[in-house]
Amino acid sequence: MILPLSYNWRNLFVRKLSTGLTFIVVAVIVLVLAVLLSFAAGIRASLVATGSPLNLIVLKPGATAESTSILQPEEIARVVQTPGVARQADGALMISSEVAVQSAIPRLGQRDRPANVAIRGVDVLAYAVHDNVRLVEGRWPDAGKMEVAVGRAAQKRFAGLRLNESIALGRLGNRDYTVVGVFEADGGALESEVWGPRPQIQDSFERDVVSSVVVRLGGPADVEPAVAYIRSAAVQLDAKPETEYYRELTAKTTEIVMLTSVLIGIMAVGAAFAVANTMYAAVDGRRREIAMLRTIGFSRGAVVLSFVIESVLICTLACVFGLTASVGFNGMRQDFLSDTTWTVLAYELRLTPGIVAWAFALSVVVGVAGAAAPALRAARLRVIDALRKA
Amino acid sequence: MTITYVLMQNLRRNPMRTLLTCLSFALPMGVFVAAISLIVAMVKLNALNAAQLRLAVQSRIALVNALPERMRAEIEALDPDKTRIRAVCGVRWFGGRVQNTPSVIQSLGADVDTFPLVFDEIGWTDAERESWAKDRQACVVGTNVAEQYGWKAGDRITLESSVPPNLALEFHVIKIVTTEGRTNSLYLRRDYFEESRRTAGFVTPGCNLFWLKCSDLAALRALQAEVDPRFANTPNETKTMDENAFMANFAQAAGDLPGLMRAIAMVVVFIVALVAGNTMMMSFRERTRELAVFKAIGFQGGRVFRIVLAESVILALVGALLGIVPTAAALLAFPLKRLGFLPLSSLEVSPIAIGVSIAIALLVGVVAGLLPAMQAYRLNTVAALRKIA
Structure with missing residues (x-):
């Protein structure tokens, strides 16, 4: 026979202060956990969602990112021969030459804190090659005009990027471009960028060579031979799938996330001890009550279970509270500077179902771990002694 | 019967709780001391840089x-x-x-x-x-x-x-x-x-x-x-900054770790204070009668006040030390060099951080013990003795 849940529920309110303090401890830890993981999830989503596994980024060997790579026209000519390149309906090879530059643009509401934003010069072909990039407002820039399209994330984080606004770009920051379109890229890194026609961007930034070439392949089977070909003596360039390229950019972030997870883990263990302490007090204060329960026929197991349930109840309620508070941070706009490209990535904090699951798992574990020892002590109680003691 | 003797007896009467309290103090304090060390290292590095009187001139x-x-x-x-x-x-x-x-x-x-x-x-x-x-x-x-x-x-x-x-x-x-x-x-x-x-x-x-x-x-x-x-x-066109402003641009590349550390440090203090307060109140409630006996046999209110407060402070200090020592040892044994940027890469627990942590622990111990100590001070001896615990 199991003790009714209402027994546990009412017990929570007997030691209001003690229960309340434990509740706050768990809630705060859950809140911190959820916010930190939302940061991590936001950053990761912005990088992992970027790119298609069928797109290869071709860079100069030795370059760590597009921003530090330059390709000469003759090198690009060699890439054209790559086997398995997809074609457009009109037969054009889907190979997009792109120039990656950067410019200081102020953050929204923080005029004095400019961020280093990535600017990409592309040909019309790029809109087809980057198949996860979709125009959501306005139109793409006309070839040959001083116009740009901006990523959704960039528009929400940086100043002066609304439709029809004008922005000064270029090596000298003195060429005015008009924002004519807004694009999305499944929340990926490209959404933090500003795209313009390649000849204009190259001219404004005084670049006569391109940074990278993106090659779209026909199917997954083409990836390996294509990479091998580009790395071979015939081309002598470096190629990797877009997805992998962006994953490497997150390496540092993963380290930070690991570090914070360790810190949270340590604090969670501390919280488990705090919960254990409260439950001990609960057991000690209720010796006679427990003895009574045993006398009227509840088994040891039922008593243990009852205490564990009570503790888990506190912890999960606290978890709900902590998570509710963390919803306030959800969707907050942030950016971070990649230490590889030295351009910023705008992202939003994301409270994912995974994080919610983690938070609940943590609080249940803390609840069970905290209650186990006190509950066992309650079960071992000698009924006669406990009843006799006044 | 010295106050030390009473204290030791009190701590030993419920060893499990003493241990749990110390541990629930020690773990967050371990994190806290690392966070404070990082902040101290940042401040120091900034001061060092500032003392060098350098300006950085870069393209605007x-x-x-x-x-x-x-x-x-x-x-x-x-x-x-x-x-x-x-x-x-x-x-x-x-x-x-x-x-x-x-x-x-x-x-x-x-x-x-x-x-x-x-x-x-x-x-x-x-x-x-x-x-x-x-x-x-x-x-x-x-x-x-x-x-x-x-x-x-x-x-x-x-x-x-x-x-x-x-x-x-x-x-x-x-x-x-x-x-x-x-x-x-x-x-x-x-x-x-x-x-x-x-x-x-x-x-x-x-x-x-x-x-x-x-x-x-x-x-x-x-x-x-x-x-x-x-x-x-x-x-x-140029942008001219002092060295610290220039370096701050790069600290951000680490996902604003210093900011994160500050937040974590504050959360830790908050949690530890709650835990300590909780424990002290529990042990006071359990001992109401005992304290009443103390008063009945002639202990002054002030002395009872000190006994309760001292217990809380000792728990906090022991807990803090239990956290600080392993963290300091761990950072010495496994430095974070791989993370590659200053001051995290050469982070070690600094004396200032230890000082700050102990001061915070003391403060938390005092705050947590204050309410129960006040209750002990004001305890109505007769009423408490009459009550059957």
Whole structure:
């Protein structure tokens, strides 16, 4: 026979202060956990969602990112021969030459804190090659005009990027471009960028060579031979799938996330001890009550279970509270500077179902771990002694 | 019966609770001391940098935009009688890495003549200054970098640049830098770098950054206000910052770890305070009768007050020490060098951080014990004795 849940529920309110303090401890830890993981999830989503596994980024060997790579026209000519390149309906090879530059643009509401934003010069072909990039407002820039399209994330984080606004770009920051379109890229890194026609961007930034070439392949089977070909003596360039390229950019972030997870883990263990302490007090204060329960026929197991349930109840309620508070941070706009490209990535904090699951798992574990020892002590109680003691 | 004796008895009466309280204190305090150490290290590094009186001049548009070499002379001309500027050193990003390794070393080419003047805090001997001036392939390596790759003074190393034209150049390590805040970078001679670039067809020399060493703080403030207007409306508009403002741009690359640490430290203090308060109240409630007996046999209210308060403080202190010692040991045994940026990479638990942590623990102990101690002080002896616990 199991003790009714209402027994546990009412017990929570007997030691209001003690229960309340434990509740706050768990809630705060859950809140911190959820916010930190939302940061991590936001950053990761912005990088992992970027790119298609069928797109290869071709860079100069030795370059760590597009921003530090330059390709000469003759090198690009060699890439054209790559086997398995997809074609457009009109037969054009889907190979997009792109120039990656950067410019200081102020953050929204923080005029004095400019961020280093990535600017990409592309040909019309790029809109087809980057198949996860979709125009959501306005139109793409006309070839040959001083116009740009901006990523959704960039528009929400940086100043002066609304439709029809004008922005000064270029090596000298003195060429005015008009924002004519807004694009999305499944929340990926490209959404933090500003795209313009390649000849204009190259001219404004005084670049006569391109940074990278993106090659779209026909199917997954083409990836390996294509990479091998580009790395071979015939081309002598470096190629990797877009997805992998962006994953490497997150390496540092993963380290930070690991570090914070360790810190949270340590604090969670501390919280488990705090919960254990409260439950001990609960057991000690209720010796006679427990003895009574045993006398009227509840088994040891039922008593243990009852205490564990009570503790888990506190912890999960606290978890709900902590998570509710963390919803306030959800969707907050942030950016971070990649230490590889030295351009910023705008992202939003994301409270994912995974994080919610983690938070609940943590609080249940803390609840069970905290209650186990006190509950066992309650079960071992000698009924006669406990009843006799006044 | 001394107060110490009573205290020890009290702590021993419920060893499980004492242990749990200490542990629930120790773990967050362990995190706390690390967080505080990092903040202290940041403040120290900032103070060190500020004391060097350096200004950074970069392109207004982007750091990658190289500024022409002649701008050094133009900056120097702002101070014709050489009273405010000690020296100007142009640096260019090399971004070298050891072949077939992914991580890029913070490596920069610096002007041969002024580098030892602008970065004089790294402790040059005459011999080192001479080999820097004479050996075109000389390089000065921070100790964290040197340790990571097993280099020592006198070694010949080859680094491959990660920026065009991706030169692979050979260098001679002439000096290992152990000066705090300078341990993570490598400096080479820009003339050697530029010449190699020219050979590869990159004919325009330039600098990503000019470092100005100023003679005093007033000169620094004045120059900071003068440099940018000097280059306004030229093809090379500039942005001038002091060293800390310049470095702050990069701290952000680490996902704003210092900010995160501050937040974590505050949360920890909050949690620990709650835990301690909780425990103290529990043990007081349990002991109401006992304290009443104390009072009945003649203990003054003040003394009972001290007994309760002291217990709370001792628990907090022991808990804090249990957290601080292992953290300090862990950071000594496994330094975070791999994370590659200062001050995290050379983080160790500093005496100041230990002091702050203990002070916080004391404070938390006092605050947590205050309410129960007050209750003990005001305890109505007769009522408490009458009650059957």
